[in-house]
Amino acid sequence: MKLAAVDYVILVLYFAFVLGIGWRLRKGISSSGDFLTSGRSVPVWITSLAFIAANLGAVELIGMAASGAKYGIMTAHFYWLGAIPAMLFMGIFMMPFYYGSKARSVPEYLKMRFDEKTRAFNAFSFAVMTILASGISMYALGLLLQLVLGWSFTISVLASAAIVLAYTFLGGLTSAIYNEVLQFLLIVTGFAPLAILAVSKAGGWQGMVGRLQPNMVHAWRYMGSPTENPMGVELFGMIAGLGFVLSFGYWCTNFLVVQRAMAADSMSAARRTPLIGTLPKMILPFIVIMPGIAALALSKMNLGYAFPLKATGGPDYDQALTTLMAQFYPAGMLGVGLTGLMASFMSGMAGNVTAFNTVFTYDIYQSYIRPGAPDRHYLTVGRVTTVAGVILSIGAAYLATRYNNLMDLLQLVFGVVNAPLFATFLLGMFWKRATANGAFAGLSLGTAAAILTLSSTVAEGKGGWIAHLHTFPSQMAQNFWIAIIAFTTSFVISVAVSMVTTPRPDKEMEGLVYGLTKVPRDENAKWYQRPAPLAVTVVILLVILNIWFR
Amino acid sequence: MDLRVPSGWFFVLLGLILLGMGVFAPDTRAALTTANVNLYSGACMLVFGLFLLLMAWRATRSKV
Numbered sequence: 244m245k246l247a248a249v250d251y252v253i254l255v256l257y258f259a260f261v262l263g264i265g266w267r268l269r270k271g272i273s274s275s276g277d278f279l280t281s282g283r284s285v286p287v288w289i290t291s292l293a294f295i296a297a298n299l300g301a302v303e304l305i306g307m308a309a310s311g312a313k314y315g316i317m318t319a320h321f322y323w324l325g326a327i328p329a330m331l332f333m334g335i336f337m338m339p340f341y342y343g344s345k346a347r348s349v350p351e352y353l354k355m356r357f358d359e360k361t362r363a364f365n366a367f368s369f370a371v372m373t374i375l376a377s378g379i380s381m382y383a384l385g386l387l388l389q390l391v392l393g394w395s396f397t398i399s400v401l402a403s404a405a406i407v408l409a410y411t412f413l414g415g416l417t418s419a420i421y422n423e424v425l426q427f428l429l430i431v432t433g434f435a436p437l438a439i440l441a442v443s444k445a446g447g448w449q450g451m452v453g454r455l456q457p458n459m460v461h462a463w464r465y466m467g468s469p470t471e472n473p474m475g476v477e478l479f480g481m482i483a484g485l486g487f488v489l490s491f492g493y494w495c496t497n498f499l500v501v502q503r504a505m506a507a508d509s510m511s512a513a514r515r516t517p518l519i520g521t522l523p524k525m526i527l528p529f530i531v532i533m534p535g536i537a538a539l540a541l542s543k544m545n546l547g548y549a550f551p552l553k554a555t556g557g558p559d560y561d562q563a564l565t566t567l568m569a570q571f572y573p574a575g576m577l578g579v580g581l582t583g584l585m586a587s588f589m590s591g592m593a594g595n596v597t598a599f600n601t602v603f604t605y606d607i608y609q610s611y612i613r614p615g616a617p618d619r620h621y622l623t624v625g626r627v628t629t630v631a632g633v634i635l636s637i638g639a640a641y642l643a644t645r646y647n648n649l650m651d652l653l654q655l656v657f658g659v660v661n662a663p664l665f666a667t668f669l670l671g672m673f674w675k676r677a678t679a680n681g682a683f684a685g686l687s688l689g690t691a692a693a694i695l696t697l698s699s700t701v702a703e704g705k706g707g708w709i710a711h712l713h714t715f716p717s718q719m720a721q722n723f724w725i726a727i728i729a730f731t732t733s734f735v736i737s738v739a740v741s742m743v744t745t746p747r748p749d750k751e752m753e754g755l756v757y758g759l760t761k762v763p764r765d766e767n768a769k770w771y772q773r774p775a776p777l778a779v780t781v782v783i784l785l786v787i788l789n790i791w792f793r
Numbered sequence: 794m795d796l797r798v799p800s801g802w803f804f805v806l807l808g809l810i811l812l813g814m815g816v817f818a819p820d821t822r823a824a825l826t827t828a829n830v831n832l833y834s835g836a837c838m839l840v841f842g843l844f845l846l847l848m849a850w851r852a853t854r855s856k857v
Contacts (some may be wrong), residue, residue, distance in 0.1 A: 424800070
């Protein structure tokens with residue numbers, strides 16, 4: 244792929260705006276709260292878009308197109324079965340406790356509801372996870388730019404990290420959130436034309452249906468047996484593993500996304516953040532997955548477009564998106580697409596860094612290293628942690644170049660951290676009898692169960708270091724089942740241990756648990772500003788989409 | 794800061810650059826399409842940018 248002068252102009256224009264926004268917002272920072280939690284003052288349309296943009300990193304953008312080419316329309320389950328129901332649950336049922344508790348982070352909520360050890364467990368595992376995630380995202384981007392444009396890996400990694408550092412250092416979380424919105428808009432405008440051009444060239448949806456295997460263009464029809472569908476997953480594993488545990492675990496407990504909703508300016512806005520976010524989220528598969536499916540269809544049409552191959556011979560799904568850009572975008576629009584790719588990388592990385600600095604400053608530094616210092620001190624620590632987070636991410640990126648199974652490790656860490664944690668939250672928020680020792684026992688044994696499952700089962704030659712008890716038809720199925728087992732273990736152990744330990748008095752848990760918290764009713768609000776009608780509308784649209792692509 | 798202002802200006806500028814390409818270099822085409830991609834995308838982005846600026850302008854007027 245060759246870039247023209249105009250493409251570089253667009254890239255530079257974008258960097259100028261990103262840095263300009265950070266520069267303008269620097270004046271609003273006078274306390275650690277302003278820097279790390281935006282002082283709870285961001286308008287709802289901005290938090291909603293940031294909520295989904297923080298998750299839309301480069302790995303996701305490239306990965307979703309790749310999965311589209313590899314698994315077909317089933318990939319949309321990550322959105323229409325997984326993310327959206329979880330976001331609705333989060334907005335309607337969980338947000339009142341997060342926002343109402345006045346906790347500044349997810350680990351801090353755990354401290355308020357349970358105790359110190361549960362918070363420490365979550366704070367440390369989350370800190371490690373965010374650094375790994377942002378490092379791997381950086382690695383993926385550096386590798387892609389090297390492969391496609393011939394840019395130096397080191398220069399692209401360092402330059403993009405420096406820009407993210409500059410605007411998060413200047414304007415803190417507000418700057419990260421504001422830029423995430425600009426990034427989201429750019430990703431949509433940069434990739435929607437590609438989806439339209441590629442799909443229409445492939446003969447529209449019907450044309451693609453005619454050219455591809457039937458199990459690539461039906462999301463539900465081939466789910467009966469794992470051998471029939473490209474993902475190698477059966478119905479139960481899909482619904483319970485992806486639709487329930489993994490998605491709810493991610494969208495409802497991962498501080499990276501929860502932090503965006505917590506920055507909203509009121510309880511009502513915080514609850515509407517994930518709900519409004521579902522609407523653009525629902526459309527995203529058409530922009531990020533469809534091009535991948537179209538790439539596969541186009542490669543079967545004798546147009547001169549061949550599906551990209553790896554050096555070793557197999558199809559290189561990760562290049563589906565960039566090869567399409569090269570085929571459909573002339574100089575100019577190519578710059579916009581490339582800038583969109585950089586933007587997705589930045590929003591993903593800034594999301595991780597701003598979540599990392601908050602958890603480190605409040606849940607690790609202020610809790611264990613130096614409590615009781617004046618707020619100015621924590622603002623400085625927040626700033627220093629931002630720099631440290633970026634440097635550690637760069638380190639993780641270089642680690643990824645040496646150990647290429649770091650990506651698998653990240654997948655594993657996500658399953659191991661989020662799945663048992665969701666059981667802890669579910670019980671903590673909706674069952675006042677759940678005790679601190681119950682939660683901690685469930686969380687640790689759930690995590691252990693996840694690791695044990697991985698090390699005693701095999702899928703696509705991975706795992707099974709200790710024993711070989713079961714073979715999964717695919718890694719996807721293995722991931723889903725690890726999550727199901729971890730969640731169930733955590734849930735059952737938490738309940739059992741809670742029953743034999745002393746519960747906390749109700750008075751201490753006001754605002755933290757269902758039944759002891761006044762859930763706000765927005766009776767004066769217009770119908771479209773209330774959570775319930777918004778959620779019903781979303782569910783109807785979701786059912787229509789699932790039936791359409793069944 | 795109203796985010797609609799910088800985003801609006803960003804898309805206006807982006808739209809103008811692409812429109813310029815579409816009008817003055819209409820032969821810049823990609824391999825697999827005959828459409829003038831820059832022209833259409835640029836026009837859409839310009840309209841979107843102006844829409845954001847209009848919304849921001851209306852918000853400041855109603856506040857005064």
